Amino acid sequence: MEHNLDLAPIARVNGTVALPGSKSISNRTLLLAALAKGSTTVKGLLAADDIHYMLEALKALGIQWEQQGDSRDFIVHGAAGVFPVKAAELFLGNAGTAFRPLTAALALSQGHYTLSGVARMHERPIGDLVNALREAGALIECTGVEGYPPLAIKPASYNGQTIKVKGNVSSQFLTALLMALPLTGEAVTIDVIGELISKPYIDITLKLMAKFGVQVEQNGWSRFTIAAKQSYQSPGEIDVEGDASSASYFLAAGAIGGGKVRVTGMGADSIQGDKHFAEALALMGAEITWGSNYIEAAPPASGQLMGIDADMNHIPDAAMTLAIAALFAQGPTTLRNIASWRVKETDRLSAMATELRKVGAIVVEGEDFITITPPDALIANAEIDTYDDHRMAMCFSLVAVTGVAVRINDPQCTAKTFPTYFTELAKISV
Numbered sequence: 001m002e003h004n005l006d007l008a009p010i011a012r013v014n015g016t017v018a019l020p021g022s023k024s025i026s027n028r029t030l031l032l033a034a035l036a037k038g039s040t041t042v043k044g045l046l047a048a049d050d051i052h053y054m055l056e057a058l059k060a061l062g063i064q065w066e067q068q069g070d071s072r073d074f075i076v077h078g079a080a081g082v083f084p085v086k087a088a089e090l091f092l093g094n095a096g097t098a099f100r101p102l103t104a105a106l107a108l109s110q111g112h113y114t115l116s117g118v119a120r121m122h123e124r125p126i127g128d129l130v131n132a133l134r135e136a137g138a139l140i141e142c143t144g145v146e147g148y149p150p151l152a153i154k155p156a157s158y159n160g161q162t163i164k165v166k167g168n169v170s171s172q173f174l175t176a177l178l179m180a181l182p183l184t185g186e187a188v189t190i191d192v193i194g195e196l197i198s199k200p201y202i203d204i205t206l207k208l209m210a211k212f213g214v215q216v217e218q219n220g221w222s223r224f225t226i227a228a229k230q231s232y233q234s235p236g237e238i239d240v241e242g243d244a245s246s247a248s249y250f251l252a253a254g255a256i257g258g259g260k261v262r263v264t265g266m267g268a269d270s271i272q273g274d275k276h277f278a279e280a281l282a283l284m285g286a287e288i289t290w291g292s293n294y295i296e297a298a299p300p301a302s303g304q305l306m307g308i309d310a311d312m313n314h315i316p317d318a319a320m321t322l323a324i325a326a327l328f329a330q331g332p333t334t335l336r337n338i339a340s341w342r343v344k345e346t347d348r349l350s351a352m353a354t355e356l357r358k359v360g361a362i363v364v365e366g367e368d369f370i371t372i373t374p375p376d377a378l379i380a381n382a383e384i385d386t387y388d389d390h391r392m393a394m395c396f397s398l399v400a401v402t403g404v405a406v407r408i409n410d411p412q413c414t415a416k417t418f419p420t421y422f423t424e425l426a427k428i429s430v
């Protein structure tokens with residue numbers, strides 16, 4: 001089903017948005033709860049495609065879980081490190097946070113498993129994770145193109161005391177190893193080869209593992225050591241924070257759109273790196289107010305956002321939102337160190353450059369950076385393609401917040417992480 005959404009100019013935004021659950025925390029928590037001893041109540045789970053794929057995969061692997069009525073609270077009955085089902089075919093859409101961690105956990109699970117996804121998932125690299133696991137004895141076949149999904153996993157004896165993994169394509173490979181390796185019960189050291197990208201996502205992984213009773217000794221960003229004989233134990237109950245990447249659209253709307261916008265469900269105490277998006281917005285001049293469980297954004301006192309030149313490696317998802325805020329800033333904005341954009345839901349560097357030009361921006365697309373010079377006046381009624389990328393749809397909706405009409409093609413792609421996005425945007429549009 002493809003259609004488009006015409007967004008009329010939004011004169012002003014104002015109000016509060018209760019954020020949906022964090023994608024990164026939801027999928028990690030589900031997997032850890034499934035691998036733990038005991039039952040875990042997961043409160044405030046995100047309702048979106050990426051989490052649906054993880055839930056269905058866990059069910060196919062024999063993990064029992066129940067939703068509590070119509071709420072977003074789920075009880076997951078952990079299987080103490082062993083998936084009960086020893087042969088399964090899993091379909092994981094385009095959910096990196098399901099695909100990568102499940103690959104590692106299943107490679108250590110002594111069964112026959114296949115993992116596949118949508119066409120784009122089969123273009124997203126996974127070779128660095130597959131090779132790290134193979135060196136430790138895992139039997140994993142790339143059944144299409146080497147280095148990419150789909151994957152077929154067979155039972156194998158595992159023998160890795162030291163595992164090396166490259167860190168420069170996706171941090172999800174290290175996250176996957178960290179979450180899975182305690183299943184072996186052996187002491188293991190993970191060495192990260194080369195620069196690690198997207199570091200704050202590793203913090204989320206380690207903090208959630210600790211909640212489930214597994215400690216990792218961290219030596220900078222290059223060595224992680226897991227002591228022997230640790231196993232996941234249910235913490236009883238876990239609250240999923242609001243999604244900090246989803247927050248970025250509303251905070252940017254507040255900075256651009258003439259009113260105050262507050263997001264609740266995560267704030268200064270959040271374990272998500274994307275909370276730092278608010279600092280980048282402050283650098284552009286926005287008025288930001290932090291609470292322990294909320295962030296609020298309003299336009300600069302001067303009324304004019306300023307362009308910035310900044311490294312965005314720590315917040316690759318929320319950084320896309322800054323590319324749109326740049327349209328309303330004075331002077332150019334350069335977002336650097338974002339090569340990973342090319343291997344996400346689409347080639348985001350190329351997609352962003354193409355669509356920003358449609359609204360009149362002058363854009364330089366580098367291998368790992370983008371420079372956006374805003375036009376004097378945005379072109380109205382641009383027809384924005386979204387490339388099956390939820391973040392492209394959510395980002396470009398903000399064009400309407402400056403009072404310029406815009407058409408968003410295939411807006412339903414927000415279902416990956418935020419199916420109710422456009423309803424929430426309408427609620428703060430006044």
Ligand SMILES: O=C(O)C1=C[C@@H](OP(=O)(O)O)[C@@H](O)[C@H](O)C1
Binds near residue numbers: 097169340
């Ligand atoms: O671990 C995670 O939850 C994520 C890590 C990031 O990916 P990379 O490490 O591939 O940059 C991010 O873009 C993705 O949306 C979620």
Ligand SMILES: C=C(OP(=O)(O)O)C(=O)O
Binds near residue numbers: 344
């Ligand atoms: C990169 C993203 O997703 P994934 O978890 O599939 O990598 C994203 O949500 O922007």
